[in-house]
Amino acid sequence: MGAGPGDAKLATLAAVEALRQADVVVRDALASAALLDHAPKHVRVIEAGKRAGHHTLSQDEINATLAEHALAGRTVVRLKGGDPFVFGRGSEEAAYLDARGIEVVAIPGVTAAVAAPAYAGIPVTHRHLASTVTFITGHEDPDKADTLIDYASLAQLAAAGGTLCFYMGMGRLKQITDELAGHGLDAATPVAVVQWGTLPHQRTARGTLSDITTRANDAGLAAPAIIVVGQVAGLEGAGMHGFEQQPLLGKTIVVTRTRQQASGLRRQLETLGAAVIEAPTIAIEPPEDDAPLREAVEGVGRYDWLLLTSENAVAALGETLDALGRDARHLAAVRIAAVGEATDEALRGRLGIAADFTPTAFSAEALARELVEAHDVKHKRFVYLKADIARRTLVDALAAAGATVDEVDAYRTVKVASLPDELWEIAQAQRIDWLTFTSSSSVRNFVELAGEKVDLVRGVRVATIGPRTSETAVELGMSVTVEAEPSTIAGLVEAILKACG
Numbered sequence: 001m002g003a004g005p006g007d008a009k010l011a012t013l014a015a016v017e018a019l020r021q022a023d024v025v026v027r028d029a030l031a032s033a034a035l036l037d038h039a040p041k042h043v044r045v046i047e048a049g050k051r052a053g054h055h056t057l058s059q060d061e062i063n064a065t066l067a068e069h070a071l072a073g074r075t076v077v078r079l080k081g082g083d084p085f086v087f088g089r090g091s092e093e094a095a096y097l098d099a100r101g102i103e104v105v106a107i108p109g110v111t112a113a114v115a116a117p118a119y120a121g122i123p124v125t126h127r128h129l130a131s132t133v134t135f136i137t138g139h140e141d142p143d144k145a146d147t148l149i150d151y152a153s154l155a156q157l158a159a160a161g162g163t164l165c166f167y168m169g170m171g172r173l174k175q176i177t178d179e180l181a182g183h184g185l186d187a188a189t190p191v192a193v194v195q196w197g198t199l200p201h202q203r204t205a206r207g208t209l210s211d212i213t214t215r216a217n218d219a220g221l222a223a224p225a226i227i228v229v230g231q232v233a234g235l236e237g238a239g240m241h242g243f244e245q246q247p248l249l250g251k252t253i254v255v256t257r258t259r260q261q262a263s264g265l266r267r268q269l270e271t272l273g274a275a276v277i278e279a280p281t282i283a284i285e286p287p288e289d290d291a292p293l294r295e296a297v298e299g300v301g302r303y304d305w306l307l308l309t310s311e312n313a314v315a316a317l318g319e320t321l322d323a324l325g326r327d328a329r330h331l332a333a334v335r336i337a338a339v340g341e342a343t344d345e346a347l348r349g350r351l352g353i354a355a356d357f358t359p360t361a362f363s364a365e366a367l368a369r370e371l372v373e374a375h376d377v378k379h380k381r382f383v384y385l386k387a388d389i390a391r392r393t394l395v396d397a398l399a400a401a402g403a404t405v406d407e408v409d410a411y412r413t414v415k416v417a418s419l420p421d422e423l424w425e426i427a428q429a430q431r432i433d434w435l436t437f438t439s440s441s442s443v444r445n446f447v448e449l450a451g452e453k454v455d456l457v458r459g460v461r462v463a464t465i466g467p468r469t470s471e472t473a474v475e476l477g478m479s480v481t482v483e484a485e486p487s488t489i490a491g492l493v494e495a496i497l498k499a500c501g
């Protein structure tokens with residue numbers, strides 16, 4: 001199966017569907033790891049390619065691994081970068097498995113020589129400039145006695161206006177361009193090198209047959225890269241400026257929200273071109289004893305108001321309704337007050353319900369104040385689905401106004417055991433540009449979990465969701481670069497954008 005060239009969004013729907021069914025994934029280094037999010041929880045991931053901490057499996061070992069798991073009755077996804085049949089040995093592996101009676105299905109992928117140039121603004125064919133495109137390996141099997149690459153023909157194709165795309169050519173960039181020039185290709189022919197195409201660290205060098213080696217070296221470009229030779233490589237953007245002009249392209253941003261909550265922030269940052277690393281400091285878990293939650297939801301009709309102050313509470317409500325075999329109609333008689341955009345969205349998304357009341361500011365204080373102002377809460381009964389560590393503000397304010405409030409633990413926030421290794425690998429390489437914090441507790445946990453390693457992120461810029469979070473960060477010795485205004489996820493993204501602009 002082809003994973004596409006890097007950007008996880010360039011995987012096909014067929015690829016995603018296959019991953020959903022996978023018991024085992026055997027992954028090459030260049031195949032996007034983000035795609036593994038589509039695999040089920042029980043999936044076993046085997047790294048076939050070179051990466052920190054793993055050694056490379058030989059082709060024989062890969063073949064044997066694939067066969068072993070398939071013969072044990074498991075569904076195996078062989079995840080390869082780009083397309084599996086373009087310099088990917090896909091057909092060799094398929095033939096090996098087929099010979100052992102194992103059924104093989106091919107899922108093509110978007111290949112690097114088409115996608116990387118496209119993201120750099122280079123179309124590989126063009127009605128007026130290029131009527132052919134040739135895919136070439138720049139690094140032939142060193143064991144092969146005779147070269148199969150006929151540079152005379154390639155030079156001829158390019159001279160006639162064709163596009164040449166070299167894979168695996170960076171180690172031999174000078175030889176490749178010299179060979180083409182030696183076979184008569186004009187030294188002024190445009191050449192572009194696109195490294196890490198479609199990924200947030202994509203970089204492009206542009207030049208001609210005679211100077212591209214110097215230019216690519218000066219820019220520090222190396223593998224993995226596609227070398228594009230031909231008139232199309234000289235197009236300035238060709239109207240496709242989108243990717244390389246994203247404002248956060250090349251920035252690496254750490255998101256410390258919980259897994260459940262990270263996706264919104266992640267999506268917004270990625271849309272602007274950033275690479276996002278999730279480093280949750282807390283995890284959301286069901287309460288140790290869920291009987292009170294079940295009873296409260298079952299008997300919700302006894303209350304006048306249901307209070308929800310987080311999307312986690314909405315998720316817990318939804319799951320409890322499911323477990324009780326009920327749906328949103330069970331909540332028909334109770335009025336619902338929700339604080340925060342995310343809570344509101346979750347309520348609509350998960351249950352199809354619009355809140356009866358939302359405060360104008362996003363805090364428990366505002367909810368209490370505005371609810372008391374807008375509604376007569378005296379003698380009214382409230383049920384509050386809350387986190388085990390929720391602050392007292394809301395309950396105290398409602399009680400002071402004469403309401404009774406039943407508090408029910410809907411979820412627990414537990415500190416995670418450690419921050420991901422990936423975070424420290426990237427911190428060590430000094431590649432983190434921003435740390436983001438959306439709560440005081442996430443700052444506190446982050447510092448505690450980091451321990452001595454906190455020094456690795458000393459110089460990194462910090463963005464917080466608001467004044468309380470900033471205060472905690474400063475108390476713990478961090479300097480805050482920007483603060484969201486308003487205190488929302490969109491505000492946080494805006495603040496980072498402004499600081500980068």
Ligand code: SAH
Pocket residue numbers: 005006030080081082083084085086087088110111112113116166167168169194195196197198199223224225226
């Ligand atoms: N099957 C893959 C190619 C594997 S060969 C495909 O269809 O794309 C590995 C080579 O592919 C690398 O040396 C590089 O030349 C190219 N490559 C893979 N991913 C790339 C990327 N994101 N950007 C630029 N080149 C890439």
